[in-house]
Amino acid sequence: MMQPTNAWTPPGPAMLFCPADRPERYQKALDRADVVILDLExxxxxxxxxxAREALIANPLDPGRTVVRINPAGTGDYRRDLAAVLETNYRVVMQAKAEDADSIIDTALQTIALIETPLGATRVNEIAxxxxxxxxxxxxxxxxxxxGGKSSRFGPDEDxxxxxxxxxxxxxxxxxxxAAAHNKFAVDSVHLDIDDTAGLIGEVRDAVALxxxxxxxxxxxxVNHIRDGYRPSDDEVDWAQRIVDGSAEHKGGVFKLDGQMIDGPVLRQxxxxxxRAIAAQTVSASSENQA
Incomplete structure (x- = not known):
């Protein structure tokens, strides 16, 4: 599968949206998160x-940790957004309401396709x-x-x-x-209920598992709840290291560990x-340096 040379990937798991018309928040958002998504949509x-576009140009951030969400293809704002991005050092955009591969190619930039419409959902493989x-x-x-619905989640009086x-x-x-089929990374959606910490933690745990x-x-x-969720526990790291070591000892063959049969898929997990443990250590070190 063809990919851009040196394709960008998120340097950490917490990607924080920031309105692009609030430049006084830009650096604060980047200081708190691994990636800031400056939102023009x-x-x-x-x-x-x-x-917002003027602020985007006038207040530069680290381009390696910044994504710009642009308006949907086919709108006047889309063209103006792209023109503004080209006045900056940013080279990664998030295409809102992506619905076909041509609209991704048209940006001529490394692009995260945001699948959030029925048509986009039916075309996600060709978009990817x-x-x-x-x-x-x-x-x-x-x-x-x-x-034509009214709620993405079940209400308090439902099952x-x-x-x-x-x-x-x-x-x-x-x-x-x-995303996996085309060797692209995947970003899970936002949890809109800020006070529902338990719900966020549960969704992050599920996202990591998948x-x-x-x-x-x-x-x-x-942010910290997301980082904690993506960081493997000590027990998980110990389990994984024992499996990797055991596989090396058995020269890649099937073996038994703690009553579990270990084969290729378990080794890959x-x-x-x-x-992820190494990545989490890198994120932690970077956060300490920023502090």
């Missing part, structure tokens, strides 16, 4: 988008295959609005309060599978845990 009212698509993210609220409804879960799963690379968020208080 939903977080900015139409009348403030000119000022676009040569400059480096990753996928999904969004529930625009998706449900496009369905699974706070959890995603089945259609949203299907898109979440489809996006993750498409191989998501990062989780987007809307408030700095969510253990290797992923160790990779």
């Amino acid at each position: 939903d977080a900015v009212s139409p009348e403030n988008r000119v000022a 295959a676009a040569v400059n698509c480096v990753g996928l993210m999904w969004g529930a609220e625009d998706l449900v609005a496009g369905l 699974r309060p706070g959890q995603y409804r089945d259609v949203a879960r299907w898109v979440r799963s489809t996006v993750r599978i498409a 191989g998501y690379t990062a989780t987007a968020c809307i408030h700095p208080s969510q 253990a290797e992923v845990v160790l990779t």
Whole structure:
């Protein structure tokens, strides 16, 4: 599968949205998170988008840790957003409401495709295959609005309060599978209920189990919960190291550990845990340096 040379990947798991018309928040957001997503779309009212683009250009951040969310393809704001990005050192954009591969290719930049419409969900595999698509993210609220629905989650008087409804879960799963099929990273959607810490922690735990690379968020208080969720526990690291060591001892063959038969798929899962542990140490060291 073709990919951009030296394709960008998130340097850490917590990706924090920041309205692009609030430049006084830019650096604060970047200091708190691993990646800041400067938002020219939903977080900015139409009348403030000119000022937002001017702020984007006038207040540079580390381009390796910054993504710019641009408006949907086919809109006047989309073209103006791209022109503004080209006035900066940023080279990674998030395409809102991505619906076809051509709209990704048209950016001519490394692009995270945001799958948040019914049409985008049905075309996610061809979108993921676009040569400059480096990753996928999904969004529930625009998706449900496009369905003519009213809520992406079950309400307090329903059987699974706070959890995603089945259609949203299907898109979440489809996006993750498409990303893996095309060797692109996947970003899990935001948890809008800032006070629902338990819900956020549960979703992050599930995202990690399914191989998501990062989780987007809307408030700095969510960042550490995301980082903690992506950081393997000491017990997980110990389990993974014992499996890797055991595999080496048995020359890659099947062996038994703590009553469990260890074969190739389990070894690969253990290797992923160790990779995440190393990545978490890097993120932690970077955060300490920023402090």
